[in-house]
Amino acid sequence: MATSVCSALGIDQENSVGKLIAVEEHHSSNGNFVLNCLIAEQVHKEGSVCLVALHNSFGHYHNVGTKLGYNLHQLQEKGCVESIEVLKLLNESLNAEHENRVGNVLFGDEENTMRNLFHLIKGKTEKLLQKRKLVSLVIDDLSNLLSLGISVKEVLSFLQYCRTLLESQPGLSLVVLTHIAEGDDEQQLLNAGLCHVADVIVTVCGLKTGQSSDVSGSMKVTHRRLDQPMIAHEWNKQNLYHFKLLDRQVKIFAPGTAPCLT
């Protein structure tokens, strides 16, 4: 079920260890399915996942996961999955700030907030790497940090620190999702900053002409092969797919070949 998405992304052919996959979610579409499929793939390969959930609660990912074939709660109990639920952290930090006690992770100096979050993540990934060789750090979604009032500069610094983990912790791969809305300059800057350093860019957007019952949206996969020499026409080659989100699976097909049309 998740394999069709992963083969479209080209992950089954290339090793994603040490790489950054950026998922660009445009307004009026939902790119969450890419993350869920990548988590499914990682679980299938018997790797671990460190999930930084800014947009949804852990329960949401568990629910989607049961439909795709894995149980996140069980995996968490086994120690294969770690999560940092930022929504809960928000609650704790707010309470800590009101009561003036220690525990305020998120409401303070911008730089400190990002630094604390980074150290939390670093601790969790180190813990996971002691048990399993492959760890995937999934961040959903980076642009929510902008809603906390944190500037683009600090979020990009945080991203750079997460990328340093790719080097210092072998076996780690990074998946980051950002949301873009037209007119929001900060989100555009953040997204541009992320895509320039990413190895694979997945752009999920709705159909230009409106809504359809047969196609949920379009997905464009771009492999930025910065390590390899430039080949005319091949470099930055993009692949465009259409997808349909169903209850228990995601169908991926080439544009114009939706099942209802064939």
Next chain:
Amino acid sequence: MLSNILTRKQPSTLVCIQDSLEQSGLHLLRAFAQHAVDRKESHVHILCYEHPTIKMKTGLRNSSEDHVHFHDCFTDHRGWIDSQEKENIRSDVHTKGNSILSVLQTSPVTSTNDCIIIIDSLTPLIYNIGFTRCYRELHSLLVKSTNGLTVSQVICLIHEDTLPDVHVALPQLCHLATTTVKIGSHTQSSRGNPTASIIHKKQGGKILRQVEYYSIDADNRLKSEILTLVTPTVAGVNEDENQLPEDLTTFKLSLGQQEKEARSQLVLPYLRINSEKGGKVFYQPDAADDWDEEDPDDDLDI
């Protein structure tokens, strides 16, 4: 022209490569770096702000030679890891991400030798220290007498879509640079290769502009050609429609001289030439028409 700038036949103190998400300029930067490394005339300092140094090292041949120095400005650029280890002491000291000059000054060889500086991306630096300070540092690098550094060339890469105030910052950088290379994606005429719009300011003040397409092979060697726009040939059908081709049929289609005169003298039956002034209505009643001489408005009491 791009090859001349790369090989320094056209000397240029600051080369600014502008790229975007559509087409990355990292390959071109690597070609410049490779050439600087291969020349072995000066020390080459490669400052890695955006990517880990290993990425630049693996992309370049002969990168482990003595005159090539890699500076890691990517790892721990804000001192978050370092300060954590020192028990949460907040570090305001100059970390490597903060200043080009401090990075170079701490390097032991720079004070006596001529050097070429290659910066893999200015974006993280601009975010960390602000555009003004970055501009000043670049400017002071180029002015040779300060800081005891002799810099012969600076080559930097800038992503135009990641700059916060791009409409202000980018023109200022272009003004400072002696060569600006703007990378574009491939067009119809570039044979699948990316294009480069080059603006080069010569020492005498003359400005050269050119658009070229380039390719870089696996050994980081550059090949560039001038981009000639392929214009579609205008298939102009400029037929003189007034003249009928006379050899269309065997029938006589044109008029002879006498026939033309007769045509001009012909009076058309219903065309009356208005010789009198004012308008006049010519009415010829049929048999069925009822012509009434009375004035229809007679019964009105006005």
